[in-house]
Amino acid sequence: KQEVTQIPAALSVPEGENLVLNCSFTDSAIYNLQWFRQDPGKGLTSLLLIQSSQREQTSGRLNASLDKSSGRSTLYIAASQPGDSATYLCAVRNQGGKLIFGQGTELSVKP
Amino acid sequence: EPEVTQTPSHQVTQMGQEVILRCVPISNHLYFYWYRQILGQKVEFLVSFYNNEISEKSEIFDDQFSVERPDGSNFTLKIRSTKLEDSAMYFCASSENWGTEAFFGQGTRLTVV
Numbered sequence: 569k570q571e572v573t574q575i576p577a578a579l580s581v582p583e584g585e586n587l588v589l590n591c592s593f594t595d596s597a598i599y600n601l602q603w604f605r606q607d608p609g610k611g612l613t614s615l616l617l618i619q620s621s622q623r624e625q626t627s628g629r630l631n632a633s634l635d636k637s638s639g640r641s642t643l644y645i646a647a648s649q650p651g652d653s654a655t656y657l658c659a660v661r662n663q664g665g666k667l668i669f670g671q672g673t674e675l676s677v678k679p
Numbered sequence: 680e681p682e683v684t685q686t687p688s689h690q691v692t693q694m695g696q697e698v699i700l701r702c703v704p705i706s707n708h709l710y711f712y713w714y715r716q717i718l719g720q721k722v723e724f725l726v727s728f729y730n731n732e733i734s735e736k737s738e739i740f741d742d743q744f745s746v747e748r749p750d751g752s753n754f755t756l757k758i759r760s761t762k763l764e765d766s767a768m769y770f771c772a773s774s775e776n777w778g779t780e781a782f783f784g785q786g787t788r789l790t791v792v
Contacts, residue, residue, distance in 0.1 A: 599778050611685075611770060611785035612722070657722065664735050665777055667714070669722040 570595045574658055574670035581648055582678050589643040589673045591658030596636050602667065603632055603643050604657040612657065616643070648677045681705040683784035685771050691790045692761055700756045700787045702771030711754045712772040712781065713746065715739075722770065728754065729777070761791045 571594045581587050591601070600619045604612040616632040618625040618641070625632045631644040645652060655674045659667040684703045692698050704711050713725040726736045728746055745757045754773075758765055768786045 602781065604783070609788075612772075612783040614780055614782060617780045659722070661778060665710070665727055666712070666724040666735055666737075667722075667781060668724070671721050 570598075570660060570662055570668045572658060572660055572668050572670040574656075574673050576673060577671070578674040578676075580676040580678060583648060583650060585648050585677075586644065586646050587648055587675070589645070589656050589658075589675070591641040591643070591670055593639045593641075593660045593668075595662070596639050597663060598636065598660045599663055599665075601632075601634055601641050601658065601660050603630075603641075604659065606655045606657055606672065608655075615656075645675075648675075650677050650679050653677050681782075683771055683773055683782050685769075685784035685787050687787060688785065689788045689790070691792060694763060694791055695760050698758050698761055698789065700758075700769050700771075700789070702754045702756075702784055703752050704754055704771065704773030705775075705782060706752070708773035708775050708782075710734075710774045710777060711746075711748070712774075713756045714770045714772060714783075715767040716770065716786075717764075717767045725756070725769075758789075761789075763791050765789060766791045 573592050602617045603615040616625045618632050618634045629646040634641045655672040657672045659669045686701045711728045716722045726740045727734045743759045770786045771784045772781045774781045
């Protein structure tokens with residue numbers, strides 16, 4: 569059974585820092601992986617989708633990497649801003665099509 | 680920009696009552712999903728729907744749950760007889776094709792009292 573784990577559970581950084589969020593999954597037979605942002609009490613905003621055949625995907629200050637064989641993905645945020653404060657969720661899509669989520673990393677960027 | 684919309688944003692219901700949660704997926708999307716998030720827990724898959732049929736469902740999605748696409752735009756989740764443990768945020772999502780990027784709505788917070 570696929571399990572997705574995200575570490576750390578919470579992270580607080582000063583504005584301007586570069587940071588890395590980690591996601592690991594137990595079954596490497598994934599179709600793709602999607603990173604989301606969730607603001608308190610709100611929905612999920614898609615940030616990046618990375619296919620199982622890809623190693624990296626970039627969008628603005630965000631860069632996601634994927635190492636399928638080791639069951640890991642990272643989300644790199646460059647030059648963090650207070651507006652980046654949110655919970656970041658990693659989800660893997662299995663061969664059946666459903667997304668399996670991690671528990672998220674709660675990020676706080678202090679001005 | 681196209682988005683998934685959900686109504687209502689909040690619903691309070693008494694235990695044993697039926698509720699219908701509504702969603703309008705993005706118009707050219709073919710795959711529709713319901714997920715839920717119990718407070719403090721992971722987002723978990725409930726059901727996927729394609730071509731007017733359930734394509735996959737989780738163990739949570741028992742006989743108390745049903746989904747429907749009653750017309751060309753709406754996608755609904757019905758809970759027939761709500762239980763306290765059904766209290767959660769329910770998210771609708773859609774994707775253009777199988778395995779492509781999923782877009783989520785803002786959620787409906789369901790509180791069963």
